[in-house]
Amino acid sequence: MANYINPMEPEIKYNIALLYFNEGRDEDAIKILKECIKLKDNIIKYHRTLGVVYLTNGKHDEGIKEVRTAFKLNENDILTLNNAGCYYAIYTNDLHRAYYNLKKAADGITSNTDEYTKNVIKKNYNDIKLVINKIEKGKPNDSIKVPDLRLLY
Known part of the structure; x- marks a missing residue:
């Protein structure tokens, strides 16, 4: 019996975003992380990781916004x-x-x-x-x- 992977599962998307980020495909990582947040916006690591991607790309305002959102979820x-x-x-x-x-x-x-x-x-x-x-x-x-x-x- 085959197992199926749900492509709309936020955790699967998150892992894909990490792969993109580690490959230097930052815009793709940002897009996927935003999709994760759209699917489940109360997961701290989605916001924290998106903040890191933004910060490392010089998008400081967007980066600190995501860091602050993560902080609100768990101080x-x-x-x-x-x-x-x-x-x-x-x-x-x-x-x-x-x-x-x-x-x-x-x-x-x-x-x-x-x-x-x-x-x-x-x-x-x-x-x-x-x-x-x-x-x-x-x-x-x-x-x-x-x-x-x-x-x-």
Whole structure:
């Protein structure tokens, strides 16, 4: 007996969007993620992933809109908090807001959090903490580079 795959199933579409995104087919990924959201708009990872695709494509307004939608769905989601922290550090230079979000993400890590996610969040948090320490201890004309931070989806 054959099993059938429903092409309108949002999870199947989501996995296709991930494939597109990983292949660099970002516009296709955006289109599919929007379809996922249209089918089921209360799934946090659809909004979070769409936010990441937008942000990595320079569409910052659309990206933060999706990150905020994901945040409204779950204010304690550590991946969304991480992405909010990255957004504020990279795109607005609001390092204290970035620190707040990344600290909240780091504090939300549990024994169930996978190693990759744990490592990315901890690295992002520690990098921002170092930047803030440099700012607080630095001289007025010191130039401090915001480190490369990693978004999660």
